[in-house]
Amino acid sequence: MVARLQQCIVSVWLLAAVVWTGYWWPRAPGVALVGLLTLSLAHAAFLALEFIASYQVSRRDPFGRATALQCARAWAAESRTALRVFCWQQPFRSRAVPDHLPVGSGRRGVVFLHGFLCNRGFWNPWLRELRARGHAFMAVDLEPVLGSIDHYVTTLDEAISRVTAATGRSPVLICHSMGGLAARAWLRSADAGRVHRIVTIGTPHRGTWLARFGRTVNGRQMRIDGDWMRQMESACSNAREVPFTCWYSNCDNIVFPTSSATLPGADNRLAPGRGHVEMAFVTSLRKQTLALLDE
Numbered sequence: 435m436v437a438r439l440q441q442c443i444v445s446v447w448l449l450a451a452v453v454w455t456g457y458w459w460p461r462a463p464g465v466a467l468v469g470l471l472t473l474s475l476a477h478a479a480f481l482a483l484e485f486i487a488s489y490q491v492s493r494r495d496p497f498g499r500a501t502a503l504q505c506a507r508a509w510a511a512e513s514r515t516a517l518r519v520f521c522w523q524q525p526f527r528s529r530a531v532p533d534h535l536p537v538g539s540g541r542r543g544v545v546f547l548h549g550f551l552c553n554r555g556f557w558n559p560w561l562r563e564l565r566a567r568g569h570a571f572m573a574v575d576l577e578p579v580l581g582s583i584d585h586y587v588t589t590l591d592e593a594i595s596r597v598t599a600a601t602g603r604s605p606v607l608i609c610h611s612m613g614g615l616a617a618r619a620w621l622r623s624a625d626a627g628r629v630h631r632i633v634t635i636g637t638p639h640r641g642t643w644l645a646r647f648g649r650t651v652n653g654r655q656m657r658i659d660g661d662w663m664r665q666m667e668s669a670c671s672n673a674r675e676v677p678f679t680c681w682y683s684n685c686d687n688i689v690f691p692t693s694s695a696t697l698p699g700a701d702n703r704l705a706p707g708r709g710h711v712e713m714a715f716v717t718s719l720r721k722q723t724l725a726l727l728d729e
Contacts, residue, residue: 440525484687495691508685512709528555543570549611
């Protein structure tokens with residue numbers, strides 16, 4: 435569903451660019467160029483508002499906030515990364531790297547969980563690297579897209595069972611953003627011993643300030659001090675039985691204030707000066723995370 439939606443958005447954008455340029459170029463090339471720049475940079479302007487909000491909201495956070503220069507660099511990188519992810523990887527390459535379940539490899543497998551308004555194409559660089567290494571993996575699509583996070587538990591449970599059956603070993607869960615909350619929702623009623631470790635990247639473990647503007651079911655669930663988040667905290671006994679590695683950033687433009695992406699007692703690791711989506715595409719972060727498969 436997400437792939438089709440984003441395909442439509444990209445197609446409409448390209449059509450608008452062609453129509454605008456075709457109409458204005460013979461009449462006023464300057465107007466044509468200004469229109470193209472506006473269409474091309476509108477997402478960057480929206481992201482800038484997010485980074486400004488993150489910078490302001492995190493100013494009193496105990497984990498601190500980034501410098502203005504770090505935020506500016508992160509904004510530029512996030513603007514580039516967002517185009518690649520939301521205009522290419524997810525709409526057109528979501529099935530480019532199929533799930534890989536070789537039987538009897540003996541190597542620990544991975545289950546990938548994406549975030550809000552994303553799909554499995556988000557993980558393509560990770561999937562290619564794991565396939566080259568011979569590790570089993572499944573990257574699930576969390577649907578219904580705008581439904582409750584609790585609805586994703588069954589999908590995750592099935593993926594864990596399939597990877598375990600292929601490898602004979604409990605898998606690692608690697609989650610971006612909302613995907614980490616889906617993993618924690620699964621833990622509320624699951625046997626914690628079925629997973630080896632859970633790695634989260636920019637997950638709003640304590641909610642996020644931006645969720646106050648959310649109108650979808652899963653968007654509202656991510657509100658700071660919301661009912662769903664309080665329920666998660668009151669039923670987190672299983673979560674303490676699983677090792678967590680939580681990547682967080684002082685420049686996260688979606689999950690803020692800064693400490694929102696951390697968990698008490700977890701292996702909390704800072705990815706300094708990185709945007710929310712960009713974090714998952716930092717090579718050193720990916721290498722350090724995949725190294726956990728051998729522990």
